[in-house]
Amino acid sequence: MAPPIEFEIRRRTLFAGSAAIAIGAATGQRAAAQSSAALAPSGAEDSTITLTVNGEEQELTIDNRTTLLDALRENLKLTGTKKGCDHGQCGACTCTVNGQRVNSCLSLAVMHDGDEIQTIEGVGTPDNLDPMQAAFVANDGFQCGYCTPGQIMSARSVLEEIRAGIPSHVTDDLTAQIEMTDSEIRERMSGNICRCGAYANILAAITNVAEEQA
Amino acid sequence: MEFNQPAGDNMFDDSKVVGKPTHRIDGPLKVSGQAPYAYERHDVAEGQLVGYPVVSTIAQGRITNMDTDAALNAPGVIDIVTALETGEMPMPSDMNAAPLFGGAEVAHYHQAIGVVVAETLEQARAAAALIKVDYEETKGSYDLEAAWQEMREDRSDPVSRVGDFESAFEAAEVTLDQEYRTPSQSHAMMEPHATIAQWQDGKLTIWTSNQMIEWNRQALATTLEIDPDDVRVDSPYIGGGFGSKLFLRAEAVLAALGARKAGRPVKVMLPRPMVMNNTTHRASTIQRIRIGAQADGKITAIAHEAISHTFPGGAGENAVDQTRRFYAGDNRLIVKHLAEMHLPEANAMRAPGEAAGLMALEIAMDEMAEKLGMDPVEFRAINDTQVDPEDPDKPFSDRHFVECLNRGAEAFGWGDRNTTPGQRRDGNWLIGHGIAGAYRGGPAMDSGARVRLQPGGTLIVETDMTDIGTGSYTIIAQTAAETMGLPLDAVEVRLGDSDYPVSAGSGGQWGAASATAGTYAACLALRGEIAKKIGTNDPESLTFENASVRTGEKQMTLASFAADGEIVAEDTMEFGDFRGEEVVSTFAAHFVEVGVHVGTGEIRLRRMLAACDAGRILNPITARSQVIGGMVMGVGAAMMEDLAIDKGRGFFATHDLASYEVPVHMDIPEQEVIFLDTLDPQSSPLKAKGVGELGLCGVAAAIANAVYNATGVRVRDYPVTLDKYLDQLPAA
Numbered sequence: 001m002a003p004p005i006e007f008e009i010r011r012r013t014l015f016a017g018s019a020a021i022a023i024g025a026a027t028g029q030r031a032a033a034q035s036s037a038a039l040a041p042s043g044a045e046d047s048t049i050t051l052t053v054n055g056e057e058q059e060l061t062i063d064n065r066t067t068l069l070d071a072l073r074e075n076l077k078l079t080g081t082k083k084g085c086d087h088g089q090c091g092a093c094t095c096t097v098n099g100q101r102v103n104s105c106l107s108l109a110v111m112h113d114g115d116e117i118q119t120i121e122g123v124g125t126p127d128n129l130d131p132m133q134a135a136f137v138a139n140d141g142f143q144c145g146y147c148t149p150g151q152i153m154s155a156r157s158v159l160e161e162i163r164a165g166i167p168s169h170v171t172d173d174l175t176a177q178i179e180m181t182d183s184e185i186r187e188r189m190s191g192n193i194c195r196c197g198a199y200a201n202i203l204a205a206i207t208n209v210a211e212e213q214a
Numbered sequence: 215m216e217f218n219q220p221a222g223d224n225m226f227d228d229s230k231v232v233g234k235p236t237h238r239i240d241g242p243l244k245v246s247g248q249a250p251y252a253y254e255r256h257d258v259a260e261g262q263l264v265g266y267p268v269v270s271t272i273a274q275g276r277i278t279n280m281d282t283d284a285a286l287n288a289p290g291v292i293d294i295v296t297a298l299e300t301g302e303m304p305m306p307s308d309m310n311a312a313p314l315f316g317g318a319e320v321a322h323y324h325q326a327i328g329v330v331v332a333e334t335l336e337q338a339r340a341a342a343a344l345i346k347v348d349y350e351e352t353k354g355s356y357d358l359e360a361a362w363q364e365m366r367e368d369r370s371d372p373v374s375r376v377g378d379f380e381s382a383f384e385a386a387e388v389t390l391d392q393e394y395r396t397p398s399q400s401h402a403m404m405e406p407h408a409t410i411a412q413w414q415d416g417k418l419t420i421w422t423s424n425q426m427i428e429w430n431r432q433a434l435a436t437t438l439e440i441d442p443d444d445v446r447v448d449s450p451y452i453g454g455g456f457g458s459k460l461f462l463r464a465e466a467v468l469a470a471l472g473a474r475k476a477g478r479p480v481k482v483m484l485p486r487p488m489v490m491n492n493t494t495h496r497a498s499t500i501q502r503i504r505i506g507a508q509a510d511g512k513i514t515a516i517a518h519e520a521i522s523h524t525f526p527g528g529a530g531e532n533a534v535d536q537t538r539r540f541y542a543g544d545n546r547l548i549v550k551h552l553a554e555m556h557l558p559e560a561n562a563m564r565a566p567g568e569a570a571g572l573m574a575l576e577i578a579m580d581e582m583a584e585k586l587g588m589d590p591v592e593f594r595a596i597n598d599t600q601v602d603p604e605d606p607d608k609p610f611s612d613r614h615f616v617e618c619l620n621r622g623a624e625a626f627g628w629g630d631r632n633t634t635p636g637q638r639r640d641g642n643w644l645i646g647h648g649i650a651g652a653y654r655g656g657p658a659m660d661s662g663a664r665v666r667l668q669p670g671g672t673l674i675v676e677t678d679m680t681d682i683g684t685g686s687y688t689i690i691a692q693t694a695a696e697t698m699g700l701p702l703d704a705v706e707v708r709l710g711d712s713d714y715p716v717s718a719g720s721g722g723q724w725g726a727a728s729a730t731a732g733t734y735a736a737c738l739a740l741r742g743e744i745a746k747k748i749g750t751n752d753p754e755s756l757t758f759e760n761a762s763v764r765t766g767e768k769q770m771t772l773a774s775f776a777a778d779g780e781i782v783a784e785d786t787m788e789f790g791d792f793r794g795e796e797v798v799s800t801f802a803a804h805f806v807e808v809g810v811h812v813g814t815g816e817i818r819l820r821r822m823l824a825a826c827d828a829g830r831i832l833n834p835i836t837a838r839s840q841v842i843g844g845m846v847m848g849v850g851a852a853m854m855e856d857l858a859i860d861k862g863r864g865f866f867a868t869h870d871l872a873s874y875e876v877p878v879h880m881d882i883p884e885q886e887v888i889f890l891d892t893l894d895p896q897s898s899p900l901k902a903k904g905v906g907e908l909g910l911c912g913v914a915a916a917i918a919n920a921v922y923n924a925t926g927v928r929v930r931d932y933p934v935t936l937d938k939y940l941d942q943l944p945a946a
Contacts, residue, residue, distance in 0.1 A: 045289070065336040074335070079254035080247015082453070084404045085486040089871035092404055120247035129242060137241035140839045143683030145244030146404040146453030152245060189879040193871065195404050195454050196683045197846025198839060199882040 049113035053078065054122025062109050068102075069093045071109035072119060080120035080149045084193070091192035094150035095119045101157035103191075120149035123156070131212060132156050135205035143196035151192045155206045158188040159213065180210045215735045217658075218790035220895035226830065227893075231696045232689075232730075232900065235835045239707070240451075240687045249451045252423040253408035258448075259419075259479035262410060263292055265472040266338035267465065268328035268345055269488055270320045273864030274354040274556040277318045277327060277347060284344040285330055290337030292478070294345070295471045297327040306433035306462045311528030312559040314437065314464040315471070320349065322525065322558045323865035324491030326464035331472045331480055354556035356861045361553035362500045362521045369519075369549050374538060376604050377545035379504075382515035386506025390582045394503065394574035395931040396533070398523075398857035398866065399496040399850075400489070401563050402876050405453020407493060408483040411469035418473075419446040422466055425455045426719035427678040431712045433462035438470060449710040452720075455682040456847075457562040460721050463493055490558075490869035495857055497522040497531040497560035501574040505582045506545075513543035513597045518575065521551035525559040528552075533571035536911075539797060540575070540653040542599040556864055562721065564847060565907035568654050569914075573851060573932060576650035576915030581928070589633075590919070591623050591803075594651050602797050611796040611896035614827040615651065618803040621888055622825030623649075626805040636926035636944045643809035643818070644944065646924025652802035652912035656828070656894070656903035657724040658793060661732030662715030662786035665694065665740045669780065671761055671773025672704045675736070679717035679729040680710045683843075684906055685836030686720070686729060692833060693730040693900070697737035698772065699758030715784055723800070723904025726832055731787040731898045739783035744775050787899070796896050800828040800908045804845070804916040810924040812946045815936030817853060817921060822913075823886040829894035829903040841909035842885045848913020849877045854933050 048061045053076060060075055069086070072078045072095070081104060084092030088106040095104050096118045124130035129137070132152050142148040161168075162178050162185075170187045171178055178184060185206050186199075194202065226232050243249040256262070270277075280296045302317035313319070315326045328345060332338035355361075383389060409422040418440065424430045427447050435442040452459065465482045472480035484492060499522045506515035518537035524530035530552045538548055563569070583593035595616045602608040623629065631647040632638035638645040663677040675694050681687045691705040698705075708714065715736075718728030738753070744763060745753035748770075757764040762771050775781060807820040822845050831837045854875040857866040868874040893901035914932065922928050927939040 063334060063336045065340070066334075070335060073254070077256050078247075079250070079256070082251075082405070083253070083483070084406070084453075085871045087486060087870060087872070089486070090404065120245075124246055126242035126246050126248055129245065133242075133245040136245045137237055140238065140241075140835050142241075142244060143685070143836075143839055143843060144404065144452060144454040145240070145249055145683065146251060148244050149247040186879040186882075191878075193404065193876060193878055195402055195456070195847075195876060196839075197843030197877070197882070199846060199877070199879050200842055200885045201839060203879070 047110045049110055051112055052116045054118055064108065064110050066109045067105050068107045068109045068112055069104040072104065078119050078121050082146055082149060084147065091154060092147045092150040094153040094192060096153060096157060101154055120153060123152065132205070132209050135208045139201045139205040139208065140198070141202040141205040142198050147192060147194045151194065151202055154189055154192045158185060158206065159210055161188065215738065215785055216788045216790050217731065217899060218792050221899045221901050224899060225696060226900050229696055231692045231702055232832055233830060236688055236692055236702065236833050237835060238685060238688050239691050240681065251405055251451050251453050252410065252421050252449065253481055253483045255410055255421045258421055259410060259412040262479045262481050263331050263333060263476055264335045264338045265329040265331050265468055265480045265482040266335065266342045267326050267468055267482060267484060267488060268330065268342050269324040269492060270327050272320055272349045272351045273323040275320050275349050275351040277320060278350055279348040280328065281346040285341040288337065288341035288344055290332040290334055291341045292331045292333065293476045294331065295329050295475050300471060303437050304439060306437040307429065309461050310433070311525040311561065314462065315467045322491070322556055324488050324558065326468055326492060329468040329472045329482065331476045354864045356555050356557060356859055356864045358498055358500060358521065358523050358553055365521060365551045366502070373534060373548040373550050374604055375547055379515050379517050379545045379547035382545035383504055383506040383517070386514050387509045388507050388585050390505045390578060390585060392503060392578060392581065392930060394501045394577060396499045396570045396573050397932060398498040398859065399563060399855050400857050400874050401456040401458035402871065402874060403454030403456055403458055406484045406486055406489050407459065407463050407465045409466040409469040410479060410481040411466070411473040412479040413474050417444045418470055419448065420466055420470065421448050423452045423459055424449045425452065425459045425680050425682055425721055427680065427710060427712050428716045429719065430462050434466060434470065437462065437467060447712040449680060452680055452682045455720065456564040457566065457721065458493055460562055487870045490857060490866050490874060492558070494559050494561035495866070496563035496566070496570065497524060499531050499533045499570050501533055503574055503578040505578060507582065507586060511586050511588050511593050511596050513541055515545040516541065516543045517547035519549040521553055523555040523557055523560060524552045525557065526554045528560055530560050531570050532567035533574065535567040536571050536653045537575055538604055539602055539799070540651065541597040542603055543597070546603060557859065558866070565654055565910050568911045569851065572650065572652060572912045573914045576912050577918050577930060579651070580919040590649050591619050591628060595619050609796050611798045612829065612892055612894040613799065613801060614890050614892055615801040617890055618801055618825040618827050621890065622803040622805050622823055625886065625888060626823045628805060635923050640809065642812050644812050644924040646808050646810065646920040646922065648806050648916045648918065648920030648923055650804050650912035650916035650919060652804060652908055654723060654800050654908045654911045656727070656798040656800045656897055657722050658728045658789045658898055659718035659724050660786055660788045661718040661728040662784065663717065663732045663736035664715050664782065664784040665736045667740060667772060667776045667781040669773065669776045671771060672706065673698055673700055674706045674708060675733055676708045676714040677717045677729065677732060678710060678712055678714045679725065680720045682720045684720060684725060684840060685833055686725060688836055689726055689730055689832045690733050693733045694737055697734055698740065700761050700772065704761065715786065723907040726904050727898040727900065727902045730832060730900050730902065734899055735785040735787040736783055739785040740781065743781050743783050747775055793896060798894065798897050798903065800903050800905065802826040802908050802912065804912050806916045806920045808917060808920040808924055810921060812943055815940040815943060817934070819849065819881065819883045821884045824909060825888040825890065826905060826908055827890045827892050828905045828908055829892055829897055830901045831889045832900065832902050834889065837889065837905050838887045840906045841887045844907065844909020845885055845913050846877050846882055847910045849881055849917065851932065852914035852917035852934055856933055
């Protein structure tokens, strides 16, 4: 998916960037040492972080290698967020971090200390569905259901992104208010693969919600 | 009970629930992330460990050594199971061609050769990378083109021969002789193969993702050499399968062996980059089609010869199968070649045979229509047949292919198309229209179910049937509600557990017709039990409606019969030989409109339409979703999907979801589905057939034909990508 354009560099983004560079350097040393000695981590292997997940603060001591996706699924047992590829290729792991959608498999949990995460479990429950979830049921916007939480998390963000005026590849006029067209929705949803092929029904569901909210 | 004669008038002809648009009853669980898939069952077993697969990095040869010392000493590692220590294991079933695990022999690239069991995924993965494997590599064969050149003229062992093809083809007024190529394809379901295994007192339970529960239970017992009664398989939610999860796969074996050795439950999910080479795929094909016809368009001779690769002992892709029965013609020749290669195992993928075969046949039909100067809709219609062309005494049970063509053409506006290729423009876009026919068998398999009427008047249905996104939960509930006269929300459906009666399972588009028949049989058994309680041995004298039973003037609620405890009934629908006395099949016509950019060659689909004939449509909502989903997979087959073979190293190079491209939202246009209002009494008591594979059949050819109509360039080598025609586009 096209990540929303972020014009303002947040303090945390900057830190995360620096950390990534540091990790890169360490990996280089490790690779050089690999032939001679057993691998030994050069620093702490775990970190203690605090995530606010679906409004609830959670303190976790977690392996530094754990992705945000696995932190949710394995440590917090919130399995609504799915693992389809673990490489940012399918979108099944989509959740929101501080209000923006991310592929949670591409992000380490330790990069999210203090962040607010929303997963499908925080959107609605079977007895109290969110309008987007209800629209997916009403339009049969899924079959096997495995990509569905990711589709729904993306769909909710797509509507917000269009309303916020964030342009996409198919936006014709960057100065006008962006219209909620089929093409805009399809383009922005294209990071979420549905192998069952429910795309037409997902589009109908998103369009229904957009119209209700208009 | 046995289905041994055509269904007569029955309750489904006046149905209140079956056949009505019904939202998925499992929908609210799925959209809220509460439906538990295999790897997510934190609740079922305490102390789960994580297993990370170790896979072969050669395609063929022997493992000479596996050095696991560093891995065993790595943080968090509990134990390691290697193929060398396990030794050769019995083949799980005669449906598996390649061994899944065990022994020094490497049969294909990414074959499982070990599993590292650790406390966490991160630890298991890191340790797996420390295992050093030494191989003796042998050279395999991976070149289908070379095999085709060797076998192409060999007709010594045809699948079938009718009349004298060669003479009739020679004498025909108009002829076509062309070759077509389809690449290997991957199911690429969204949920990778995953299993949690637990041993307790010598008994094994797996929570897994599998389409065929009983096959899986038997196969696991066979390969582990334990009693099938000591194996339980549970698979209530499955994140897609498309044939990839029909058979026992390596991740379940690794989980079971890992759990046995570690003495704790172990869960294994195949990492996505291992899925394409470790599991099965649809084999690539080369197909030669020859058609001879009279000037009036009647086919007099048709030959379909094809080769596909297969793992030694496997079946490959049967691309010629549909051509035996789809179109008329007195002189026929069908030849299937197999080229044994040491690629991963080719096996069933959605519409095995027809999906690849129709990609070729339906381009050939388009080319032939053009040679004849006929409308391709008309050409197909005049070659329709109501009997098996190989056995004219055998009729089709219910075939309305011509109506699919005509209804589809009318709804699509086929008559308004441009008939001279490359002549319609919309700005920079070349506009084209294409059509293809679709044919797929309508099989059925024996299917059992158990029903439990509860004291409160609700009904529980239990069957090992699976719902792989097909809508099984919902149509089974509809069938039970209809048969017992209950509202839909009074029925609870429990699926995918080997503790439940053995069902047809999900495959070959037989699931819906079979499992609803099995549910019907069990409900009739329950009606029999209730009749006994009323004191009649004639259940048919009773009317079940409005959650009550009526006999004459008397009316009692269903709940009242179970007031003293639940009533349980069980039965299996067995499909007798009589079903095979006629050809039970499904039919469709696919129409597409494409735009091809005159400058860049980019293809954009503009709209798609399918007209389908598949007997009673049990639930128009879920059936339509099956068909549009099949159409999406057909878009992939036409435009992008390609498991590219590295002929030097013998593996699929495009083995993740970035390199093996499948359609995304932006690729899919408006889709319309028309279901003909047909019934097939020869198929099942509900007069239903499957649609799950029909929706895929023919779609790719319709797109290829539309690209030809748009550009005037005929591509016979899938996928239809712009590198194959960019230099031949009309002038901008």
